[in-house]
Amino acid sequence: MMLPNETQELSCTLPPPNELILKWAEEQPNSVYLKQSVNGEFIEWTFAEVADKALRLVTALRDLGIQPGERVALISKNCAEWFVTDLALMLGDYISVPIFPTAGDDTIDYCLKHSSSRAVVVGKLDNKEATELALKANSDITSIAFSYPSAPNAQYNFDQLIAQSSPSDARPQHSDNKIMSLVYTSGTSGKPKGAMLSYGAFSWSVKQLVELIGLRDDDRLFSYLPLAHITERVYVFGTSITGAVPTAFSESLDTFIEDVKRHQPTFFISVPRLWTLFQQRIQDKMPQRKLNLLLKIPFVNTLVKKKIADGLGLSQARILGCGSAPVSPALLKWYHSIGLNITEAWGMTESFAYSTINYPFNPDKIGTVGNAGPGVKVKIADDGEILVHSQGMFSGYYHNDEATKESFNSEGWLHTGDIGSLDQDGYLTIQGRKKDTFKTAKGKFVSPVPIEKKLFEYSRVEMMCLIGLGLPAPILLVVPHQFKNFDRNRYEKTTRKIINRMNSELESHEQIKGVLMIKDPWSIENGILTPTLKIKRHVLEQKYHDMGQQWPKDKLVIWEE
Numbered sequence: 001m002m003l004p005n006e007t008q009e010l011s012c013t014l015p016p017p018n019e020l021i022l023k024w025a026e027e028q029p030n031s032v033y034l035k036q037s038v039n040g041e042f043i044e045w046t047f048a049e050v051a052d053k054a055l056r057l058v059t060a061l062r063d064l065g066i067q068p069g070e071r072v073a074l075i076s077k078n079c080a081e082w083f084v085t086d087l088a089l090m091l092g093d094y095i096s097v098p099i100f101p102t103a104g105d106d107t108i109d110y111c112l113k114h115s116s117s118r119a120v121v122v123g124k125l126d127n128k129e130a131t132e133l134a135l136k137a138n139s140d141i142t143s144i145a146f147s148y149p150s151a152p153n154a155q156y157n158f159d160q161l162i163a164q165s166s167p168s169d170a171r172p173q174h175s176d177n178k179i180m181s182l183v184y185t186s187g188t189s190g191k192p193k194g195a196m197l198s199y200g201a202f203s204w205s206v207k208q209l210v211e212l213i214g215l216r217d218d219d220r221l222f223s224y225l226p227l228a229h230i231t232e233r234v235y236v237f238g239t240s241i242t243g244a245v246p247t248a249f250s251e252s253l254d255t256f257i258e259d260v261k262r263h264q265p266t267f268f269i270s271v272p273r274l275w276t277l278f279q280q281r282i283q284d285k286m287p288q289r290k291l292n293l294l295l296k297i298p299f300v301n302t303l304v305k306k307k308i309a310d311g312l313g314l315s316q317a318r319i320l321g322c323g324s325a326p327v328s329p330a331l332l333k334w335y336h337s338i339g340l341n342i343t344e345a346w347g348m349t350e351s352f353a354y355s356t357i358n359y360p361f362n363p364d365k366i367g368t369v370g371n372a373g374p375g376v377k378v379k380i381a382d383d384g385e386i387l388v389h390s391q392g393m394f395s396g397y398y399h400n401d402e403a404t405k406e407s408f409n410s411e412g413w414l415h416t417g418d419i420g421s422l423d424q425d426g427y428l429t430i431q432g433r434k435k436d437t438f439k440t441a442k443g444k445f446v447s448p449v450p451i452e453k454k455l456f457e458y459s460r461v462e463m464m465c466l467i468g469l470g471l472p473a474p475i476l477l478v479v480p481h482q483f484k485n486f487d488r489n490r491y492e493k494t495t496r497k498i499i500n501r502m503n504s505e506l507e508s509h510e511q512i513k514g515v516l517m518i519k520d521p522w523s524i525e526n527g528i529l530t531p532t533l534k535i536k537r538h539v540l541e542q543k544y545h546d547m548g549q550q551w552p553k554d555k556l557v558i559w560e561e
Contacts, residue, residue, distance in 0.1 A: 014203035016174050017241045018090035024244045025051035031244070036080040037251035037259045045080055047244070053084045055167035057158075058092035061119065063165065064142050064156070068093035068172065071115045071182065073141075075099045075108065075131055076123025078223045079249050081146045081158060083237060085121050086227075093172035096181045097194075098228035100531035101125050102524040107192065108134035111184050114399065115194060117141060121158070126253075127525070128152040176200025182398055183230055185349050194398035195349045197230075205352035205392035206238035208375045212359060213267070213319055215243040220316075222265040224250050229532050231323055231353040235269055260313030268314055269321035273463070273533045275331060275342065280460070280481055282308055282338075295337065305339035314340065321345060323353065324532045326430065326449055328456030329367035336363055344369050346430065350394040350407060350414060351376075356428045368427040378428060379413070385434060386420045387413040419447070436537055438469040444509035446474055448537070451502070451510065458498045463522055466512070467541045471548040473513035477540055479521050492517075492557045499556060514551045516544065519560040 015023070024033070029048035036043045045053075066072065072094045076082055089096040097115045099108055101124070108131060112120065120138075122131055123146035132152045135143050144161060145154035174180070180199045184192035221240050225232040240247040248263035250256045260268075270278075283291075295301045309315040320342045322332070327344060335342050341361040346369035347353035356378060358370030372378040376390040393414055396404035407415055419437070420430040432449030439445050448466035455464060455476070462481045468474035476499070480491060495515055503511040522528035528536055552558075 012174050012176050012199050012203060014200070014207055016090060016180070016199045016203055017087060017238075018172070018174070020241045020244075021047065021051050021054065021087050021091075024241075028244065032246055033240075033244070034080040034083060035246065035248040035263065037249060037255060037262075040251070040255065040258075042248065042262065043080075050080075050084055050087065052167055053162050054088040054091055056162040056165040057085065057088035058168035058170060059165040060144075060156075060161035061088070061092055061094070062168070062170075064119065066092075066094065066119050066142065069095065070119075071095045071097050071117040073097040073099055073112055073115065073117040073120040074228075075101055075103070075120065075125070076146060076151075077101045077125060078225075078227050078232070079124050079146065079148070081123055082227050083223075083240075083247070086237065087241075090174070090180065091172070092168065092170060093174075095179055098181065098183060098233070100226055100228045101131075102127075102226075102531045103130065104527075105130040105133035105137070109137055110191060111194070112138050112141060115182050115184075119144065122146070122152050122154055123158075124148045125150050125152065174199045177395070179395060181233075183228070183233075183349050193400055193403060196395040196398055197349075197352070198395050201352060201392045201394065202234070202238065203242075204375070204390075205234055205354040206242050208373055208392070209235065209354055210239055210242050212357070212374055215239070215245065216266070216318075219243065219245050219266045220263060221245050221247040221267055222250075222260055222263055223247050224256065225269060225271065225324075226531055229324070230349045231269065231347070231532075234353050235321065239267070257311075257313060261310075262313075264313065264316040266316050267319045267321075268317045269323070271324045271533050272322060272327035272331070273325070275322055275327070275335070276462075278312060279331060279334060282311070283460075291338075308338050309340060319343060319359070323347070325534045326432070326453060328453050330457035332366045333363075336366065346370070346418075346428065348416060351388050351390065351416075352392045352394070354392055355388050355390075355416075358427075362427075365425075365427045368423070368429045371426040371428065378422065378426075380420065380422060383434075384419045384421070384431070386416045386418045386428065386430070388416055389413045438467070438541075440468050440474065440509060441470055441472050442509055446510050448474070451506065451512075454505070455498065455502060458501060459495070463535065465535050465537055465540050467537065467544060467548065469541050470545070471513075472551075473509075473511065475514045475516060475544070475548045475551060476512050477516050477518055477544060479518045488559070495557055514548075514555060515557045516547065517557065517559045 024047040030046050032044045033047045033050050034045040072089055097117050099111050119142040121144045143154035144156045144158055145151040147159045178199050179196050181197045182194040184194050221236050223236045250259040294304045322342045323345045332342050343359045343361050345357040347355040356370040357373050379387050417434050418430050420428050432447050437447045460481050462479040465477045466474050499512050
């Protein structure tokens with residue numbers, strides 16, 4: 001299958017990122033664009049410096065024999081060099097292939113081979129072993145490393161290549177249909193699929209988002225969610241280059257909060273798990289009863305809310321976002337109660353993460369993922385599946401015509417694979433993935449996500465997952481939050497109360513038969529979470545199927561040994 005780069009159009013309808021960086025470099029060359037935290041201090045890069053480095057990288061890639069139209073992979077945690085490389089690949093007429101920095105060597109190897117990447121740029125990594133294994137297995141691919149201690153060994157050094165190269169004078173003309181990037185979906189099952197993303201659809205999605213939220217002269221962005229994921233690429237990179245918004249990067253997880261505090265972002269996006277961890281950190285310092293009391297006292301409640309926001313570095317944030325995985329409405333209501341209004345949005349790689357959004361923030365619609373963004377149409381199919389239509393659609397899956405055809409109906413509506421409903425105001429509520437719905441041994445179907453969301457309201461746990469495919473009855477897997485002075489017996493007693501309450505609200509075939517307290521937290525490294533922190537339900541179903549089959553009749557709670 002060929003990449004659909006040939007087109008009759010001579011230019012993009014909207015200016016693509018490669019044209020925008022040159023525009024800002026000319027109009028405001030000395031304005032700071034990127035701020036990279038190194039050794040506890042921000043190193044600032046102006047628009048002129050970013051454009052210069054990107055154009056020098058284009059020359060370096062040409063000198064290494066990488067030809068226009070070829071694929072170049074990028075594996076690194078977020079950093080200023082990531083932005084520079086992405087812009088260089090557009091300026092050099094290459095197709096970027098971002099790969100999650102937490103991916104295993106098998107996934108990296110698959111993406112490199114499947115995309116036929118000619119070069120790979122590697123950088124900051126928490127664990128470089130998997131990437132080094134993949135590079136060794138693909139030694140024919142040219143490798144370039146950023147100058148960070150955690151970067152894998154590579155054939156060339158990023159800074160040295162830029163220093164010895166002159167700025168390229170290449171100015172490729174991109175068209176709306178031309179492929180900008182191959183983004184491999186993290187996927188909760190099966191091998192990742194390479195979604196082909198075009199310049200036109202990317203720029204359209206970013207423009208719609210920017211016009212919806214509006215930009216101010218004093219706006220600041222903070223980039224830390226994986227840039228290999230479409231949400232960060234559109235909402236942060238796309239917004240930053242479209243609006244010339246200064247953007248900062250964290251040095252490490254250890255310095256994350258301090259880096260956020262120093263930059264004071266006005267637009268900050270996170271994922272449900274991190275918002276949950278922030279909440280638990282606050283509650284560990286200030287028990288909920290005390291917080292409730294203080295919030296009832298005039299003037300004091302304002303000081304408390306400010307102290308919490310200051311502690312997270314979010315006192316200047318005018319827009320807070322949440323997406324990429326289901327979030328409990330109770331969590332968003334809790335943040336609303338302390339003055340932090342989190343806008344929930346929903347989309348997917350195939351729709352450039354831009355489909356619905358609860359913005360302007362409407363507290364009455366917490367529990368929904370908002371209504372269709374400007375330019376987007378959403379409808380519900382007869383079987384409950386959510387269908388989406390807009391100009392911001394992917395161009396198909398690379399080397400996978402069958403999956404591409406299955407993604408759209410005859411009228412061009414995208415099959416999202418999510419089940420949901422629209423209220424009278426057009427706000428969308430998601431019940432879960434079609435494939436997440438499981439059938440128990442009794443032949444009855446159970447949709448786990450609504451049950452899990454309700455349980456998150458009733459309890460305080462790190463993570464949970466309801467499984468039941470082929471089992472006599474569903475069982476709940478729980479990663480308990482470890483309180484100070486954790487009391488297992490007390491926790492188990494509370495769990496029984498919550499499950500009994502939940503079961504009283506469920507149909508008989510949905511009722512939870514048992515709760516397994518998980519010993520080791522789920523992570524990307526142990527293969528339970530995707531790079532965007534979604535739970536791989538099918539992996540847990542396989543791992544605990546036998547236990548679910550043999551669950552003792554007299555036990556509601558079991559602790560994994």
